[in-house]
Amino acid sequence: MYSQGLIGANATTDEDEEFLARFQARIDAEEKIEPNDAMPEGYRRTLVRQIGQHAHSEIVGMLPEGNWITRAPSLRRKAALLAKIQDEGGHGLYLYAAAETLGVSRDEMTEELLSGKAKYSSIFNYPTLTWADIGAIGWLVDGAAIMNQIPLCRCSFGPYARAMIRVCKEESFHQRQGYEIMMTLAKGTPEQKELAQDALNRWWWPSLMMFGPSDSASEHSDQNMKWKIKRFTNDQLRQNFVNATVPQGEHIGLKMPDPDLKWNEKTGDYEFGEINWDEFWRVVKGGGPMNRERIAARRKAWEDGAWVREAAMAHAQKRQARRDAASVAAE
Amino acid sequence: MNAELPLWEVFIRPRNGLAHKHAGSVHASDDVMALHAARDVYTRRGEGVSIWVVPSAAMTASDPSEKDQNFEPTASKIYRHPTFYEIPEEVGNM
Ligand SMILES: [Fe+2]
Numbered sequence: 001m002y003s004q005g006l007i008g009a010n011a012t013t014d015e016d017e018e019f020l021a022r023f024q025a026r027i028d029a030e031e032k033i034e035p036n037d038a039m040p041e042g043y044r045r046t047l048v049r050q051i052g053q054h055a056h057s058e059i060v061g062m063l064p065e066g067n068w069i070t071r072a073p074s075l076r077r078k079a080a081l082l083a084k085i086q087d088e089g090g091h092g093l094y095l096y097a098a099a100e101t102l103g104v105s106r107d108e109m110t111e112e113l114l115s116g117k118a119k120y121s122s123i124f125n126y127p128t129l130t131w132a133d134i135g136a137i138g139w140l141v142d143g144a145a146i147m148n149q150i151p152l153c154r155c156s157f158g159p160y161a162r163a164m165i166r167v168c169k170e171e172s173f174h175q176r177q178g179y180e181i182m183m184t185l186a187k188g189t190p191e192q193k194e195l196a197q198d199a200l201n202r203w204w205w206p207s208l209m210m211f212g213p214s215d216s217a218s219e220h221s222d223q224n225m226k227w228k229i230k231r232f233t234n235d236q237l238r239q240n241f242v243n244a245t246v247p248q249g250e251h252i253g254l255k256m257p258d259p260d261l262k263w264n265e266k267t268g269d270y271e272f273g274e275i276n277w278d279e280f281w282r283v284v285k286g287g288g289p290m291n292r293e294r295i296a297a298r299r300k301a302w303e304d305g306a307w308v309r310e311a312a313m314a315h316a317q318k319r320q321a322r323r324d325a326a327s328v329a330a331e
Numbered sequence: 332m333n334a335e336l337p338l339w340e341v342f343i344r345p346r347n348g349l350a351h352k353h354a355g356s357v358h359a360s361d362d363v364m365a366l367h368a369a370r371d372v373y374t375r376r377g378e379g380v381s382i383w384v385v386p387s388a389a390m391t392a393s394d395p396s397e398k399d400q401n402f403e404p405t406a407s408k409i410y411r412h413p414t415f416y417e418i419p420e421e422v423g424n425m
């Protein structure tokens with residue numbers, strides 16, 4: 001499950017002061033907002049967009065890992081990877097269902113993903129080159145996702161918060177299976193350890209980018225905090241992730257690829273180097289190494305599945321017609 | 332894009348003896364497929380022992396803007412609660 005700091009949603013609203021104040025009072029009282037409740041258009045729009053991006057990320061996120069199912073080094077690893085990827089598919093479906101409660105249809109969201117209009121987490125536009133990448137993804141990418149998603153369990157919008165609770169329960173296995181892969185490689189032959197280090201080198205910075213643009217560059221951060229769609233800023237979450245992850249890497253003898261990384265006794269935080277934001281924006285906007293391939297794969301899956309959906313609908317209609325005829329005959 | 336698969340609401344009985352509880356929704360062509368999808372999506376870790384699926388279009392919900400008139404009166408009718416009545420302690424539990 002992979003939610004990125006929201007990219008480019010417009011949260012402006014035109015509702016009158018009194019309406020907005022009443023809505024804000026509900027939020028401030030920690031009341032959950034439910035789908036049929038009155039809500040500012042900007043709140044609805046922001047959530048449709050955020051939950052949609054989040055759902056797309058889960059679905060596209062199945063692709064880089066799917067790349068290694070047939071080449072998993074043992075049956076145990078293969079079973080775990082399959083289960084993990086199936087979970088991600090489930091996460092996508094919980095989230096699409098939550099977005100649909102706001103009046104957007106599943107097909108509209110699918111269409112936006114396939115046309116390239118919808119955004120999804122930039123992390124999935126990087127390739128999985130070796131088996132160690134599967135370890136790095138579980139450890140770092142799912143680790144970053146957990147950091148993002150735990151506060152979303154308290155999001156003010158009920159269906160999103162409830163979907164996140166289910167998702168968070170499932171994520172911990174994802175991160176642990178990834179870390180275990182890294183640990184096993186790091187304890188293995190020098191070549192295996194090198195494989196793990198190389199994967200860490202390639203996935204570390206993209207994982208930090210998963211938290212989205214820096215707070216100073218993220219336009220709608222304040223409004224989303226006020227509406228309690230999010231509870232922490234992108235930078236806070238990123239810092240928490242670095243603090244949690246650096247010791248985990250040290251524990252298995254791997255080095256974060258950041259010469260500026262150092263512990264700050266005073267703040268109790270790890271200081272880290274500058275993120276390459278040009279790369280981030282390039283990848284989000286479609287210029288990552290795998291953007292084209294990811295969308296092409298989703299399109300192919302959708303198009304190849306069309307006859308199945310059509311056949312299932314035709315079968316359902318035939319069954320219904322038979323039932324209708326039987327009930328007419330019985331009367 | 333052709334017609335969307337219908338939406339179904341999913342209810343799951345978590346354990347023997349408990350009521351079915353709303354878990355989420357799935358798209359499926361018919362009831363059989365909806366049950367399959369609900370099992371795959373909502374019960375991968377022993378979350379349930381029984382599933383109901385109901386076409387979302389068949390659900391009727393109360394209007395949230397009528398919440399006060401629907402549910403507020405119950406709070407003022409305190410005589411519906413046992414603590415409203417004073418019974419001497421010697422009588423014991425009642
Ligand atoms: Fe996930």
Ligand SMILES: [Fe+2]
Pocket residue numbers: 001088142145171174
């Ligand atoms: Fe995950």
